[in-house]
Amino acid sequence: MRVMECMGFSDRWLKLIQNSAEKYGFSVLINGESTGYFSSSRGLRQGYPLSPFLFLVTAKYLSRSINKLLHENQYMYYATRRKVRVTHLACVDDMMVFTSTKIVGLQRLMDTLSKYEHLSRQLVNSSKSSFIVSKSIPSLMVQRIKNITGYCMKRLPVKYLGASLYVGNKKSSLFYPLIQAMESYISGWEKFVLSHGGRLQLIKNVLLSIPVYLLRVIKPTKSVLIRIEQMPYHFFLGLMLKKEENALDKVGTYVSADRGMWFGTGEVGGYGCSIFTKVVVAPSR
Numbered sequence: 001m002r003v004m005e006c007m008g009f010s011d012r013w014l015k016l017i018q019n020s021a022e023k024y025g026f027s028v029l030i031n032g033e034s035t036g037y038f039s040s041s042r043g044l045r046q047g048y049p050l051s052p053f054l055f056l057v058t059a060k061y062l063s064r065s066i067n068k069l070l071h072e073n074q075y076m077y078y079a080t081r082r083k084v085r086v087t088h089l090a091c092v093d094d095m096m097v098f099t100s101t102k103i104v105g106l107q108r109l110m111d112t113l114s115k116y117e118h119l120s121r122q123l124v125n126s127s128k129s130s131f132i133v134s135k136s137i138p139s140l141m142v143q144r145i146k147n148i149t150g151y152c153m154k155r156l157p158v159k160y161l162g163a164s165l166y167v168g169n170k171k172s173s174l175f176y177p178l179i180q181a182m183e184s185y186i187s188g189w190e191k192f193v194l195s196h197g198g199r200l201q202l203i204k205n206v207l208l209s210i211p212v213y214l215l216r217v218i219k220p221t222k223s224v225l226i227r228i229e230q231m232p233y234h235f236f237l238g239l240m241l242k243k244e245e246n247a248l249d250k251v252g253t254y255v256s257a258d259r260g261m262w263f264g265t266g267e268v269g270g271y272g273c274s275i276f277t278k279v280v281v282a283p284s285r
Contacts, residue, residue, distance in 0.1 A: 002119040003061045021048065058120045063090060065112050066097060076105035091161060101133060101141060106148045130154045163217040175224040178211055182228060185210070186235050196236075203232045 001014055021044055025037030044051055070076045070087045077085050078098035088097045099105055117123050129151045133142060142153055157166035157174060164174045189202060211228055214220075220228075 003058050006119065007057070007061055007064075017050065017054075020050065058116075058122065059090065059093075061120070062095070062116050063088065065116060066109075069108060069112050070099065073105060073108065075102055076100055076109070094161075096160075101137060101145065103144060103148065106145060110148060126150050130158075132156060132158070163214055170218070170221060172221050172224050174218065175214070175220055175228075178214055179224070179227060179231075182207060182210055182231050186231060189235070199236050203236055207232055207235070 001018060004014055004017070027034050027037050029035075044054075066088050070085075076099050077087075078100060080086070086098050088095055090096075097109065099109060113124055129149075130153065131145060131149060131151050132154055133145065135155075146153065157164040159165075159177075166174060185202075185207060189199075194202070
């Protein structure tokens with residue numbers, strides 16, 4: 001309510017929201033009998049239809065507060081090469097704030113967050129929060145930032161929303177967690193006796209869906225793309241090549257000859273498996 005009051009909502013609107021959020025009761029059955037009703041002292045009830053709206057209002061208030069703070073204090077803007085002024089990025093209940101390392105600016109930023117916590121009663125989780133600075137920042141400055149914010153420091157690359165945030169040239173090591181996840185699935189499946197059709201279903205419904213999100217966010221290196229394309233081949237052909245001698249030597253030849261049947265000439269091949277290259281190229285169209 002305090003947040004909406006600060007944003008200029010009318011008293012009539014605030015009263016309607018308050019009545020709908022507070023005037024309800026709960027009842028508990030003890031030995032099959034109702035014990036009467038009691039009211040909730042804090043928070044919103046589960047399934048309250050206006051919860052998403054109230055969350056968006058509080059998030060908008062925080063966003064406006066940060067924009068106003070940096071607009072009034074120009075020295076707090078994060079310096080970029082193309083002079084693009086980005087104050088923050090938000091996704092649901094996560095937020096990334098871009099600012100300079102000036103001590104006065106950091107103190108004002110923490111005061112803004114403290115005011116938001118007081119008004120909205122939503123606390124910033126310090127144990128899950130962190131800050132990232134340039135490698136050129138001296139250790140003394142890093143320690144002062146820790147003392148002001150109470151957050152720990154992290155180095156790039158870091159994983160955020162399932163993708164790696166990095167600077168500089170793209171490296172294959174960014175995709176190692178993806179490769180390890182696919183190899184973990186395959187190593188677990190190989191313990192079982194699976195038919196040709198069973199392996200194909202696992203590849204189509206599980207294995208091929210694992211890298212789709214990351215490949216659309218970050219274009220992989222050529223070596224990574226070859227690696228994640230080979231893993232379904234080897235798993236699918238493993239059952240068919242068990243009885244052959246020197247099976248490992250023949251996998252490459254068989255895959256090369258069967259590539260058209262596997263992928264086909266279009267988006268989907270004869271086995272119904274899509275091409276990873278198409279997934280990578282799609283966002284740039």
